[in-house]
Amino acid sequence: MNFKKIKYRSLLIGAGATMMLATSCKDFLDVDIYDNYSEAVLSSKKSYQALSTSLYGGYLWSQFEGKFSWCVNEGIPGVLFNVNDQEGALFLLSIGNDNTILKEGYTSLYSGIIPQCNQVVKTVSTALNEGSIPSDMTEDDMKAVLAEARLFRGYAHFLATEYFGEVPVVWNSESDISQKVTLPRVSRRTVYEACRQDFLYAYMNLPESPSDNWRASKYSAGALLAKLYLTMASCQDPISNAGLTYPYAPEDPDTYINAAEGLTTEIINSGKYSLAKHKDIFSLESRGEPSSETVFALYWSLAKYAEGSAYQSQMAPSSEWSPGSGWGSGKGLTYTLYNSFDESDERKIELCFYVGNGTGNGYTTASGEKAWYGSAYKDMKKAGEVDFGMSGSDFLSQGQHLLNNIKKFVWGVDDTKFHGSGMGVDRRQDIIRLSDIYMMRAEIAMFKANKDVTADNKAGLADINEVLAAHGAPTLSPDTVFKYFDDMEARHPATEKFKFEVTVDDGAGGSAQQSIEVESGVPMYHAEKRVDLVQERRKEFAMEGHAWLDLKRLYYRNAEMAKKFMYQMDRGCTFTNSPEVPEGDAKFETEQGYKRLALVNLCQRALAEK
Secondary structure, three states: OOHHHHHHHHOOOOOOOOOOOOOOOOOOOOOOOOOOOOOOOOOOHHHHHHHHHHHHOOHHHHHHHHHHHHHHHHHOOOOEEOOOHHHHHHHOOOOOOOOHHHHHHHHHHHHHHHHHHHHHHHHHHHHHHHOOOOOOOOHHHHHHHHHHHHHHHHHHHHHHHHHHOOOOOOOOHHHHHHOOOOOOOOOHHHHHHHHHHHHHHHHHHOOOOOOOOOOOOHHHHHHHHHHHHHHHHOOOOOOOOOOOOOOOOOOOHHHHHHHHHHHHHHHHHOOOOOOOOHHHHOOOOOOOOOOOOEEEEEEEOOOOOOOOEOHHHHHOOOOOOOOOOOOOOOOEEOHHHHOOOOOOOHHHHHHEEEEOOOOOOOEEOOOOOEEOEOOEEEOOOOOOEEEOOOOHHHHHHOOOOOOEEEOOOOOOOOOOOOOOOOOOEOEEEEEEEHHHHHHHHHHHHHHHHOOOOOOEOOOOHHHHHHHHHHOOOOOOOOOOOOEOOOOOHHHOOOEEEEEEEEEEEOOOOOEEEEEEEEEEEEEOHHHOOOOOHHHHHHHHHOOOOOHHHHHHHHHHHOHHHHHHHHHHOOOOEEEOOOOOOOOOOHHHHOHHHEEEOHHHOHHHHHHHHO
16 A cells, blocks of 8 residues: 555544443443333433433444454554554555455444434434423433433544544434435535534533533533544644545634633633542553543443453453453554653553563552563452563564553453453543643644644643653653654664674585674664654553544644654564574563564555655
8 A cells, every 4th residue: 555545545544532332330321222212211310311321331332442443543553563464454554445344433433323322312302392301300401411412423423534534424313324315425524513513512511510420521522622623723734634525624723722722721620620640540440430530431331242341352461361362462552652651651551561670660450569571460350379471582482572562451350251252341431531631732732832743842841741740750841842743754864783693604515603784774763762742642542542533633734744653653663583682581671682573664665655
């Protein structure tokens, strides 16, 4: 695939945010939801709220969460290294029309979530128009249920256009989908306006403090509205805005950016949320409840296959960490992202399992103990010592060349009592948390200070440092050379030299070992840690479904810089068995055991073909 196709296919078909239909830890999803509702069924506040409750989790979102979300949101932007079959095709940017994972994401949005939202909108709107309000509900209560449905509908349409470009807007599932009317694609301008109307209605009609703390609030809608406005204002590059047929560029981006600034400030100043350590946000104990940072989230319940979350099984390195199944042994953070974390950054030990040598260089167990690969540790679910037995050389012998596996949202929760594979665990999936609000406000400040994405721009450092300090990450000093996007190309003229030991003819009928040095023709971007807003967001929200949407905003502002980011992430970086480092040598677990696989700089090749 050449890069011209990547520009509009990968950067428009792209990938998405983690839209998991989730089910909460409570039994609030234990309610049957039907296509049509009789008056006998809808006779109380509880029964009406059950309609919108169904949108927070369950079967409708299963195809989205099962693979599409993390394959697209983390794979295409180069957060998650994964070269397995069609999953890996997205990471390797070999995106074909026959990729079933992309089809599953589209189907989940248009055959599951949006129709369900429309059914709730129709049912509640009809009741409001007819004055059929249960005795234990007020008109505001009814409008809140309607607002939840419109919030989810707007969110689903927003994701659809960010993943697939020009898409249908469906507000009447009976005539548009049930009767199989051909659905026309509309411009992104039209989709954004549809999203804006839904989000604005939700913002005006959702309560500030819902009776159930997991439900969406006015601030949830405000957060999504701010993200929409920030995205719309970012559309600065005529090339990147040229869609398939209809271009999009806002007539007055400053209006949107100012509105987004006001919304983010309102949420921060509301006092409803507070920043917290990652070990608390993503802990075993709090996995099914809102955290202090949760502004809007989906909730999966412990349930059978396709009703609970499949994520743990997909990411766990083995069945030790996901009883019943663990498919994540070949998956981990891309080396360039993994290597960008400072060793003192507390977020790293909550994000991934990795080879280490001591305190602060491993991960934290559910009981708060620190451990690392190659040591004994307490299993996250069971009592007693379990030897995971993973050293650097063990990783390499198993073909895992990243020296890390994903830990975030992996707890060792056992759901095999429902389903033998364990692919139905409970968890909260934050769509927007307070850290994102701070980071968005920082991005807005940088946008207002200078629209050039490569300009030195410290306008948002205070908000960024609020997040970093709260999460135990090194803060940025006032003299940091900081940009929205740091183009590293000019600083990487050098290439890397590899040394190999080969067997040669000794000239006397025998053989001898000879060292050969080979120089790579590719700049090694992993050698320097990227310092810019794009990278700070990648580190903060890795595996949370943000990276694709973040890259899209960069693309809208400057398409060439987005392509450079894809190239400069150097997604081929891995460890391999180096001939000059004997197996078992301690260097296996150090940078000296590093080799760059020649097979992958697809972005470099694509640029050369352009």
